[in-house]
Amino acid sequence: MSERISRRTMFGLGAAGLAAAAGAGALATRSTPQQPTTAHAPSPSDPFPFYGPHQAGIVTPAQDRLHFVAFDVTTTKKAELVSLLQEWTAAAARLTQGKEAGSFGAAGGDPEAAPDDTGEALGLPASGLTLTIGFGPTLFDDRFGLAAQRPAALADLPKFPGERLIPEISGGDICVQACAHDPQVAVHAIRNLARIGFGRVSVRWSQLGFGRTSSTSRAQATPRNLMGFKDGTANMKLEDTELLRDQLWAAEQDGSAWMAGGSYLVTRKIRMNIETWDRASLREQEDIFGRDKGEGAPLGKKQEFDAVDFAARRPDGQPYIAEKSHVRLAHPSAHGNAHLLRRGYNYVDGSDGLGRLDAGLFFIAYQRDVRKQFVPIQMGLxxxxxxxxxxxxxxxxxxxxxxxxxxxxxxxxxxLFG
Structure with a gap:
C-alpha cells in the first residue's frame, strides 16, 4: 500500500471535526467526469446523478465512508441564507460529478486570491459521492420568517429513558451528509461547503464514519457493526417501491407541501461500551440481539433472511428470541408496521482518558414521519x-x-424559500 493511500485511509478512523476558512466557489474539473448509464453507479469510482425528484444519499446504495456535519446559521438575513443555498447547490452538483468546487479550481484564477477549491481531491474520481441536506427545527424560529412552514412531522424528539445527550454535538440549523467510497472525497466536499459558507454559517459539530452499518439495496451484503453482528438485515431497500412510498417519502397530503418528495432524518451517536461487551459470553451476546453472530439468522432459524418466529421455543420451553431482545423490540410488528430506512456508520474517535475506545454507531435513519416511526421504536428500545x-x-x-x-x-x- 502506498504512503498516500495509507494517509487517506486514516481519515475513516479519525476524530470528527473540520474547521472552515474563507473563500468562495464556482467551476473546473478535478478529473474527467464519468457519466453513469443507469440510476446506480456501476463502480465505486463513478458518480451518482445529482438531479432528480429525491435527494441522492437516501436510497442510494450506501457507500463505505461518511462525513456528516451540522451547521448553525450565523447570518440574520434571509437573502444571504438563500444565496448560500444556491452557491452550495452549484458546488454540490459539481463535486458529486468529480469536479472541483469552483470554476477556477485549486490552482487557477487570481494568484493573490484564495483558490476556488482546497485541492486535496485533485486527481481523485467522484467515488460515488452524494451530498444530502436537511433543515433542523431551530431554522424555523423567528429569524427568517419560516415558523409557519415548520412541518408537523418535524416535532422535537422526546427525552428517551437513559439517554445522556451532549448539547454541543446535538441539533443544528442545517445538516449536510456526505457519503463516498473514498474518505478523502467526503471530507473534501464538507470542507469546501464549510469554506463557501464562511460568514453565513459555522460548523456546530461533525462526525466521520466508516464501514456502513446498513444496506440500502438488495445488491449489497449486510454489513457488521462494531459489536460484530450483522446490522440492518430488515432495512428498507431502494427496490421496495411501495414501502418507500408509504414509509419514506413525505407527501403533499402530510400537511407541508414543500416537503413532498423529501424525508425526515434522525441521527443518534451511540457509544458502545466496547470493553465490557467484549467480555460478554457468545450466548449472552446472541440472546441480546436475537440473532446468531455468524450467519445473522434469527435464533431458531438457519439463514439470515429467514422470517423471525417469535413463537418458536427452545427444548426447555423458553422462547428462542427473548422478550427484551433487540430484534423483537425493533421489529415492525411491535410498532404498527413502522419501518425505517437506516444508513448508519461505525465510528472510532480515539480513546477516552481511561484508555477505553470512544467508538460505536453513528445511527442515521430516514422516514416519512418521525412521530409515527422513530419515536415509538426508540421509546420501546x-x-x-x-x-x-x-x-x-x-x-x-x-x-x-x-x-x-x-x-x-x-x-x-x-x-421552502422560493
Missing amino acids: AKNDLLNEYIQHVSSGLFACPPGVQDAGDYWGRS
Whole structure:
C-alpha cells in the first residue's frame, strides 16, 4: 500500500471535526467526469446523478465512508441564507460529478486570491459521492420568517429513558451528509461547503464514519457493526417501491407541501461500551440481539433472511428470541408496521482518558414521519432493550430533508424559500 493511500485511509478512523476558512466557489474539473448509464453507479469510482425528484444519499446504495456535519446559521438575513443555498447547490452538483468546487479550481484564477477549491481531491474520481441536506427545527424560529412552514412531522424528539445527550454535538440549523467510497472525497466536499459558507454559517459539530452499518439495496451484503453482528438485515431497500412510498417519502397530503418528495432524518451517536461487551459470553451476546453472530439468522432459524418466529421455543420451553431482545423490540410488528430506512456508520474517535475506545454507531435513519416511526421504536428500545447495558446515546439530530434538485436552475430548499 502506498504512503498516500495509507494517509487517506486514516481519515475513516479519525476524530470528527473540520474547521472552515474563507473563500468562495464556482467551476473546473478535478478529473474527467464519468457519466453513469443507469440510476446506480456501476463502480465505486463513478458518480451518482445529482438531479432528480429525491435527494441522492437516501436510497442510494450506501457507500463505505461518511462525513456528516451540522451547521448553525450565523447570518440574520434571509437573502444571504438563500444565496448560500444556491452557491452550495452549484458546488454540490459539481463535486458529486468529480469536479472541483469552483470554476477556477485549486490552482487557477487570481494568484493573490484564495483558490476556488482546497485541492486535496485533485486527481481523485467522484467515488460515488452524494451530498444530502436537511433543515433542523431551530431554522424555523423567528429569524427568517419560516415558523409557519415548520412541518408537523418535524416535532422535537422526546427525552428517551437513559439517554445522556451532549448539547454541543446535538441539533443544528442545517445538516449536510456526505457519503463516498473514498474518505478523502467526503471530507473534501464538507470542507469546501464549510469554506463557501464562511460568514453565513459555522460548523456546530461533525462526525466521520466508516464501514456502513446498513444496506440500502438488495445488491449489497449486510454489513457488521462494531459489536460484530450483522446490522440492518430488515432495512428498507431502494427496490421496495411501495414501502418507500408509504414509509419514506413525505407527501403533499402530510400537511407541508414543500416537503413532498423529501424525508425526515434522525441521527443518534451511540457509544458502545466496547470493553465490557467484549467480555460478554457468545450466548449472552446472541440472546441480546436475537440473532446468531455468524450467519445473522434469527435464533431458531438457519439463514439470515429467514422470517423471525417469535413463537418458536427452545427444548426447555423458553422462547428462542427473548422478550427484551433487540430484534423483537425493533421489529415492525411491535410498532404498527413502522419501518425505517437506516444508513448508519461505525465510528472510532480515539480513546477516552481511561484508555477505553470512544467508538460505536453513528445511527442515521430516514422516514416519512418521525412521530409515527422513530419515536415509538426508540421509546420501546430505550425502556426495555437488553442492549442498553452496553450502549449510551450521546448525541441527537433531527432534520427535514427537502425533495431533490430538478435542474441547474433549482437549488436546495427552493420549495421552502422560493
